[in-house]
Amino acid sequence: MRRMLAMAIVALFILTGISGCGNAEGTERRSAEGGVLDLRQWNFDRWGLAPLSGEWTFYPNKLLKPSSSDNGGIAVYVPNSWNNYDRKLGYANGTGYGTYRLTVLLDGDEPTMSVRIPNLYTSYRLWVNGKFAAARGVVSTSSDEAEPMQSPQIATFRSDGGRAELLLQISNFHHRRGGVWEVLELGRTSDVIERQTRATAQTMVLFGALAVVGMYHIALFVLRREETFTLHFGLLCLWVGIRTIVTGEVLLLRWIPGFSWEVGLKIDYMSLALSALAGYLYVFELFPKDASNRVRYAIGISTAVMCVFVLLFPAYRYTQLLGFFQLFIVTVSLYAVYVLIVAKLRKREGASFVLMGIFVFVLTILNDMIYYNQWYRTTELVPIGLFFFILMQAVIISTRFSGALRKVETVSEALKELNVHLEDRIEERTVALRSSNEKLEASNVELEKMERSRRHLLTNISHDLRTPMTLVQGYLEAMQDGVVKGEEQQAKYVRMVLGKIDGLNRLIAELFELSKLESGQVRLELREIVVAEWAESLREYFGLDIESRGMTMGIEVAEEHAGAPGGERIRVRIDETRMNKALANLVYNAIKHMPTGGRLELRFRLDRKADKLLLEVSDTGSGIEEEDMPYIFDRFYKKDKSRNSAGGGSGIGLAIVKEIIELHGGVIVAESQPGEGTTFRIALPSSLIEARPGG
Numbered sequence: 001m002r003r004m005l006a007m008a009i010v011a012l013f014i015l016t017g018i019s020g021c022g023n024a025e026g027t028e029r030r031s032a033e034g035g036v037l038d039l040r041q042w043n044f045d046r047w048g049l050a051p052l053s054g055e056w057t058f059y060p061n062k063l064l065k066p067s068s069s070d071n072g073g074i075a076v077y078v079p080n081s082w083n084n085y086d087r088k089l090g091y092a093n094g095t096g097y098g099t100y101r102l103t104v105l106l107d108g109d110e111p112t113m114s115v116r117i118p119n120l121y122t123s124y125r126l127w128v129n130g131k132f133a134a135a136r137g138v139v140s141t142s143s144d145e146a147e148p149m150q151s152p153q154i155a156t157f158r159s160d161g162g163r164a165e166l167l168l169q170i171s172n173f174h175h176r177r178g179g180v181w182e183v184l185e186l187g188r189t190s191d192v193i194e195r196q197t198r199a200t201a202q203t204m205v206l207f208g209a210l211a212v213v214g215m216y217h218i219a220l221f222v223l224r225r226e227e228t229f230t231l232h233f234g235l236l237c238l239w240v241g242i243r244t245i246v247t248g249e250v251l252l253l254r255w256i257p258g259f260s261w262e263v264g265l266k267i268d269y270m271s272l273a274l275s276a277l278a279g280y281l282y283v284f285e286l287f288p289k290d291a292s293n294r295v296r297y298a299i300g301i302s303t304a305v306m307c308v309f310v311l312l313f314p315a316y317r318y319t320q321l322l323g324f325f326q327l328f329i330v331t332v333s334l335y336a337v338y339v340l341i342v343a344k345l346r347k348r349e350g351a352s353f354v355l356m357g358i359f360v361f362v363l364t365i366l367n368d369m370i371y372y373n374q375w376y377r378t379t380e381l382v383p384i385g386l387f388f389f390i391l392m393q394a395v396i397i398s399t400r401f402s403g404a405l406r407k408v409e410t411v412s413e414a415l416k417e418l419n420v421h422l423e424d425r426i427e428e429r430t431v432a433l434r435s436s437n438e439k440l441e442a443s444n445v446e447l448e449k450m451e452r453s454r455r456h457l458l459t460n461i462s463h464d465l466r467t468p469m470t471l472v473q474g475y476l477e478a479m480q481d482g483v484v485k486g487e488e489q490q491a492k493y494v495r496m497v498l499g500k501i502d503g504l505n506r507l508i509a510e511l512f513e514l515s516k517l518e519s520g521q522v523r524l525e526l527r528e529i530v531v532a533e534w535a536e537s538l539r540e541y542f543g544l545d546i547e548s549r550g551m552t553m554g555i556e557v558a559e560e561h562a563g564a565p566g567g568e569r570i571r572v573r574i575d576e577t578r579m580n581k582a583l584a585n586l587v588y589n590a591i592k593h594m595p596t597g598g599r600l601e602l603r604f605r606l607d608r609k610a611d612k613l614l615l616e617v618s619d620t621g622s623g624i625e626e627e628d629m630p631y632i633f634d635r636f637y638k639k640d641k642s643r644n645s646a647g648g649g650s651g652i653g654l655a656i657v658k659e660i661i662e663l664h665g666g667v668i669v670a671e672s673q674p675g676e677g678t679t680f681r682i683a684l685p686s687s688l689i690e691a692r693p694g695g
Contacts, residue, residue, distance in 0.1 A: 021685035108162030210241030357392030
């Protein structure tokens with residue numbers, strides 16, 4: 001963003017420098033004092049035209065003739081409008097009449113000199129050395145007789161003994177601003193003509209270029225109606241172009257003799273409002289998701305109101321509203337800049353170029369407002385700023401067309417490749433379809449297995465619930481019918497009933513536990529524990545049960561795992577209660593399938609390369625058949641040697657083990673040789689392993 005703004009400001013400075021190259025560097029500024037301007041040492045070869053600025057003698061509310069000898073004049077600064085004069089003079093509203101006088105002292109080397117009179121937006125008559133030199137409109141003391149006219153003019157005169165007396169009558173009753181508010185220039189006739197020709201040529205080039213660019217973009221819209229932004233950009237160029245020929249050099253009034261001053265001024269003001277509307281519509285059509293539709297309607301309505309006002313009322317009325325016109329343009333411009341900043345932040349295509357062009361264009365608009373309000377002596381830059389904007393627009397269009405061309409080329413290449421390799425593609429698709437069919441068949445097989453498992457599940461649940469309930473019912477009926485006699489026998493039957501009920505409770509608890517695990521409703525209470533200490537607690541937890549059944553138990557913790565140089569201990573972050581439950585299912589499964597004298601081993605090892613903690617539960621039992629291995633972790637899969645339940649009844653023990661391990665982010669696999677034993681391997685991820693000092 002900063003880089004883009006810096007580039008825009010540099011571009012503006014360059015444009016400003018180009019526009020200001022009227023006089024050579026080193027021009028020695030001379031200013032009139034007391035109605036006299038001394039140009040006797042002025043180097044016309046080096047410095048060019050001399051600005052006739054400074055203190056002129058002004059005769060308010062008087063139209064003096066060259067022969068008049070009125071000494072009641074006052075000193076006023078030129079260029080400056082009447083609106084800025086002392087209010088006591090009666091020119092606060094810019095209307096009235098008066099006479100300016102200036103004496104210019106020359107070397108007398110040049111017999112013929114000329115004065116370039118700029119566009120004064122009023123009527124005037126000029127005499128030089130008592131001889132009539134130039135006029136525009138009709139100068140009068142009343143608004144009924146005065147006729148305004150505007151356009152630059154050259155007044156040529158003969159130097160009379162190195163002295164030039166300029167007498168300038170001015171009247172203004174039709175414009176908001178009167179007086180000499182543009183600087184007059186004096187120089188050799190050839191230089192003045194060259195200066196005027198150059199200014200006219202620049203304006204013609206600007207108008208011609210803007211007209212061509214505008215019509216080009218309108219033609220683009222006609223050819224491609226989807227790109228509506230090109231229409232509004234074309235209209236923007238046309239409105240600004242039209243305004244260039246009714247201001248400054250006022251070419252339209254010079255091309256068409258008798259063209260109305262009033263019509264030219266109406267075109268000037270209407271083009272201001274229409275340019276703002278076209279500019280915003282251009283931004284809106286480019287980035288409709290970032291601009292406001294309500295603002296678009298508000299700008300359109302405001303523009304229509306201003307244009308109607310200009311058409312219906314005389315020049316003096318609507319020129320008084322120049323400040324409102326300028327405020328409207330500034331508001332629209334700033335909002336357009338805001339929209340473009342939003343578009344750039346959202347990474348819209350072309351937003352950077354548009355923002356850069358609009359930014360420079362807005363700066364030139366502000367410059368022209370300063371110029372027309374006489375806040376600072378500068379020059380008109382809007383046409384030049386618009387040229388920079390056009391360059392950015394050209395970049396946008398080029399980028400879009402290049403992108404479209406690249407897409408067409410890509411599609412074309414893809415079609416060529418598709419045609420060349422069509423048979424290969426068909427073969428690939430056939431292979432892919434065959435593979436999909438195979439996967440569908442495999443999925444079908446899996447679905448059939450799941451259906452069998454579902455039926456098996458219903459059978460197991462009905463059996464597991466019905467069998468103990470039938471036994472409990474039988475025990476209770478025997479006690480009710482008096483078959484069971486004696487306290488000892490009754491106590492025995494009560495113990496059997498409680499045992500069956502306890503089994504049912506375990507089944508229900510396991511089902512509830514598995515349901516919570518599968519639905520993700522279980523929250524682990526993780527804490528860090530030292531692996532060596534955990535292994536020792538497992539020895540105490542299972543050791544007595546195993547030994548009481550005539551079996552042995554071994555626990556092995558690798559040395560690099562139990563402790564390391566520097567007093568570091570390896571810790572693992574787990575929910576110890578649930579992990580112990582998973583290990584209990586594995587251990588009691590192993591005990592069930594081991595003969596007396598069998599051995600169970602728990603081995604802990606750290607795989608440093610893979611950063612995983614490996615835990616093995618190994619037994620010397622009967623093992624698992626190969627055909628059962630793929631299903632041992634399935635819910636309710638039961639078979640004599642499937643190892644799926646610690647109790648041998650519910651068929652969900654290993655399913656619970658798998659869910660607990662995976663909830664910790666780990667994996668579990670099994671290996672078995674029938675008749676030799678089974679090994680379950682658990683791996684916990686590296687993120688669960690930490691090294692802490694002083695463990």
